[in-house]
Every structure is written in structure tokens, then in C-alpha cells.
Amino acid sequence: MTPTLVHRHPLAVIVLAQLCGTSLWFSVNGVGLSLSRDLGLSEADLGRLTLTVQAGFITGTLFIATTGLADRFRASRIFATACLAGALVNAGFVLVADQMTLALTLRFFTGLCLAGIYPLGMKLVIGWTPRYTGAALAWLVGMLTLGTALPHLLRGSTLGLPWEWSLLGASILALLGGMGIFVLGDGPHLPPSSGKARLLDGLAALREPRFRAVAGGYFGHCWELYAFWTLAPFLVAREVARLGAPEAWIPWLSFTVIALGMAGCVGGGQLSRRLGSLWVARRALAASGLICLVYPLIGWLPPGLLLGLLVLWGLTVIADSPQFSALAAASAPRERVGSTLAVMNAVGFALTVPAIYLTTALWELQGAWVLWWLLPGPIIGLWVLRPLSTCKTAPEGDLP
Numbered sequence: 527m528t529p530t531l532v533h534r535h536p537l538a539v540i541v542l543a544q545l546c547g548t549s550l551w552f553s554v555n556g557v558g559l560s561l562s563r564d565l566g567l568s569e570a571d572l573g574r575l576t577l578t579v580q581a582g583f584i585t586g587t588l589f590i591a592t593t594g595l596a597d598r599f600r601a602s603r604i605f606a607t608a609c610l611a612g613a614l615v616n617a618g619f620v621l622v623a624d625q626m627t628l629a630l631t632l633r634f635f636t637g638l639c640l641a642g643i644y645p646l647g648m649k650l651v652i653g654w655t656p657r658y659t660g661a662a663l664a665w666l667v668g669m670l671t672l673g674t675a676l677p678h679l680l681r682g683s684t685l686g687l688p689w690e691w692s693l694l695g696a697s698i699l700a701l702l703g704g705m706g707i708f709v710l711g712d713g714p715h716l717p718p719s720s721g722k723a724r725l726l727d728g729l730a731a732l733r734e735p736r737f738r739a740v741a742g743g744y745f746g747h748c749w750e751l752y753a754f755w756t757l758a759p760f761l762v763a764r765e766v767a768r769l770g771a772p773e774a775w776i777p778w779l780s781f782t783v784i785a786l787g788m789a790g791c792v793g794g795g796q797l798s799r800r801l802g803s804l805w806v807a808r809r810a811l812a813a814s815g816l817i818c819l820v821y822p823l824i825g826w827l828p829p830g831l832l833l834g835l836l837v838l839w840g841l842t843v844i845a846d847s848p849q850f851s852a853l854a855a856a857s858a859p860r861e862r863v864g865s866t867l868a869v870m871n872a873v874g875f876a877l878t879v880p881a882i883y884l885t886t887a888l889w890e891l892q893g894a895w896v897l898w899w900l901l902p903g904p905i906i907g908l909w910v911l912r913p914l915s916t917c918k919t920a921p922e923g924d925l926p
Contacts, residue, residue, distance in 0.1 A: 536654040539710045540647060541669040543605070546703030547643040548673030549680075550612045550636055551579060553696040554619065556677025558759060559776060560689035565624050569760065573886025576756050578630045580878050582637020583644075587872035590641060601646045601653065602711045608642025609704025613697040615639060620690045643703075644670060645871050652855055653712055663848035663855075664795025668788035671844050674755055675784035682777035737854065739914050741870055744850040746907020747811055748874035750818060750900045753881035754843050757896070758783050760889055761836055765829035779833065783840040790845035803849035808911055810846035814839060815904025822895045877903075 554561070554575050561567045589595070595604060615635045622628035651666050676699070680692040759780045766775050794806040817839045825832070854870055881903070885896040 543703035543706045545669040546699040549676040549696040556681045557689040578633040579637040582634040586638040586641025605646045606704040606708035608639045612639030613700040617697040664791045667848040668791035671787035678777045678781035740853040742910030743907040746903040749903030752878040768829040787844035790841035794845040807846040807849040813842040
């Protein structure tokens with residue numbers, strides 16, 4: 527891939543790099559069943575490993591916002607460095623998987639590295655594609671979704687082989703993603719930063735009522751999203767067992783449930799060009815919240831129908847995310863877009879921690895009923911968006 531070709535299609539390079547880099551996020555979850563069988567890890571142990579990644583991501587985003595890294599240094603260099611470090615840390619997990627303290631430590635550092643990939647990916651998109659931000663971010667978050675699902679695909683395609691192969695495959699993908707962004711560089715459409723580094727700069731946008739409403743909707747979305755992604759293999763395994771199907775179906779179906787969220791992102795992005803980001807975000811959040819409410823109530827239905835409902839949930843649960851990001855980017859101070867998005871990400875991902883902890887810790891006791899712990903997210907998110915609901919929604923994230 528020559529530099530000329532890279533710069534001719536910057537959005538394609540960014541979203542593919544996002545796919546490769548974010549494959550690190552759930553790399554351990556993709557081999558969760560193998561870890562349970564070979565190392566005796568429980569659902570709660572897998573939940574702790576996921577929580578640690580989230581904690582690392584939150585710490586990393588706060589560090590970026592506090593130091594002003596996202597606005598003081600080239601986003602492409604931060605992204606590439608984070609991919610390299612994340613690939614090495616993820617590969618190191620293979621050596622310490624049976625030592626929980628070291629395993630948790632490395633997953634924490636994986637989360638730190640992801641803080642240099644996801645928020646910086648958003649800034650790269652804004653810098654290269656200033657028009658149709660909602661649609662462009664839809665592709666970016668769609669690739670985040672596909673990257674989240676990718677470990678399940680890697681595991682499904684390496685069944686019969688050591689689980690280590692799947693983790694090393696994710697590390698190789700992250701290296702490739704970092705290389706692509708290193709060659710691409712930064713986009714020309716963001717103004718230069720003043721260079722001052724203060725956490726309050728990232729929080730400044732919260733003084734605006736419109737931004738607070740958007741951020742509140744995003745926070746409710748975060749409460750539901752990552753807990754659902756963590757539970758997806760558990761829910762799929764439940765239906766596979768009821769079907770009496772082979773266990774080998776679980777990684778493939780888990781990949782399908784999560785990965786189809788990319789179609790939700792891209793489809794929502796196309797709708798945002800005509801109907802506006804706010805319109806898409808509200809309806810996607812309402813749809814996923816409704817499925818969250820209904821699913822435990824109909825757990826007695828045939829497993830094939832419930833697997834179809836999980837697929838629909840996977841489509842809607844992430845479709846609002848790029849639109850919230852587009853709305854936030856439109857409301858944030860232009861010279862502090864990186865810091866503002868980093869802070870919003872940090873708060874949102876902090877809310878994923880209790881949601882993941884509650885649902886994984888209570889899974890053995892409550893089964894599918896743990897999903898109701900996720901309901902406050904969509905409900906509160908829709909509530910705080912109410913002041914914007916009566917306004918005419920402008921296209922592509924521009925709030926009225």
C-alpha cells in the first residue's frame with residue numbers, strides 16, 4: 527500500500543486500522559471458553575479480566591485529557607504507538623494467563639493502549655472527513671464493533687488449535703493497523719491546538735446544555751453496550767445448549783451477534799445524512815432498551831427465535847454510538863475536540879464497569895434476568911435527551 531493510495535482513501539485506512547487495533551479489546555473473551563476449560567476460569571473471572579481492560583481504558587483516556595496529548599501531539603503517532611504497545615502487551619498475556627494477578631495487570635495495560643486507539647481514531651476521522659461526520663464515524667464505530675467481535679471469529683476459525691493462536695492473531699492485526707495510520711498521518715481539517723493541557727478543557731463543553739444532553743444519552747448507551755457484549759457468549763451458549771448443538775457453534779454465533787452491529791452503525795450513518803444524528807440515536811437507544819426489557823420475559827421461547835432476537839439486539843445496541851460521537855463533536859470547542867471526546871469516553875466507559883461487574887457476578891444466580899440490570903441505561907439516556915426531542919433535528923450531528 528503506497529502513501530499515494532493511502533492518502534487517496536483516508537477513511538478506509540482509518541476504519542480498517544480501527545478494526546485491527548480494537549481486536550485487542552475482547553481478545554481474551556474470544557477464547558473465554560478455552561480458558562475456562564484449560565485454566566478453570568469462571569464467568570466471574572472472565573468478567574474481572576474485562577473490567578480490568580475497561581479500567582485501563584478509563585485511566586488512559588483521563589491521562590490523555592489531563593496531559594492534553596490528544597491535542598498537543600499528532601493523533602496518528604499516538605495511534606500507531608498505542609497499536610504497537612497493545613500488540614506486545616496482548617501477546618504477553620499468553621505467557622501469564624494462568625497467573626491471575628499478572629493477567630489482570632496486562633489486561634489493564636491493554637486498556638491503556640486502547641485509549642490511544644479509539645478516541646484518537648475519532649479525531650483522525652474528523653480531521654480527514656469534515657463533511658458527513660455522522661456517516662464517517664458510523665464506519666469507524668462499525669469497525670470497532672467488528673473488531674470487538676473479531677476474537678470470536680479468530681477462535682472459531684482456530685478450533686482444535688491452541689487458544690494462544692487467537693490472541694497472537696489479534697496482536698498481528700493491531701501491528702498492521704498501527705502501520706497503516708503511521709503512513710497516513712493526520713488530516714488537514716482540524717485547527718492547531720494552543721498546547722495548554724488541562725483536564726478542565728475537556729470538561730468545558732459540559733457547561734453547554736445541548737452537549738450535556740448528548741453526553742447523558744451517550745452515558746446511558748455505554749451502561750448497556752459493553753455489558754451486553756460481555757454477556758453475548760453466555761447468552762449464545764445458553765441457547766446453543768437448549769438446541770443441543772455442538773459447542774463449536776458458540777464462537778461463530780457470538781461473532782455474528784456482535785459483528786452485525788457494524789451494519790447497524792453503517793445503516794444508521796446513512797440515515798443520519800437524511801434524518802439527522804439525533805433522530806437515529808434516539809430510536810436506536812429505544813429499540814435496544816426494548817429488547818433488553820423483553821428478552822428475559824420470553825426466555826421460554828424456542829432458542830432459534832431468541833438467537834434471532836440477540837442478532838437484532840446486536841444491530842441496535844451500537845447503532846447510536848457514532849451518532850452520539852458526531853453530536854458531541856459538533857458541540858465541542860473545535861480546538862479541544864480531542865480532549866472533549868476523551869473525557870466523554872472516560873466517563874462513559876467508567877459506567878461500563880459496574881454494569882459488567884453486576885451482570886457477570888450475578889449470571890450464575892440470575893441467568894438471563896441479569897439483563898434487567900442494564901435497563902437504567904437506555905431509560906435514563908432517553909430521558910436526558912428529551913429536551914432535544916422536540917427540536918427539528920439537523921443532519922449530520924449539527925444540533926439546532
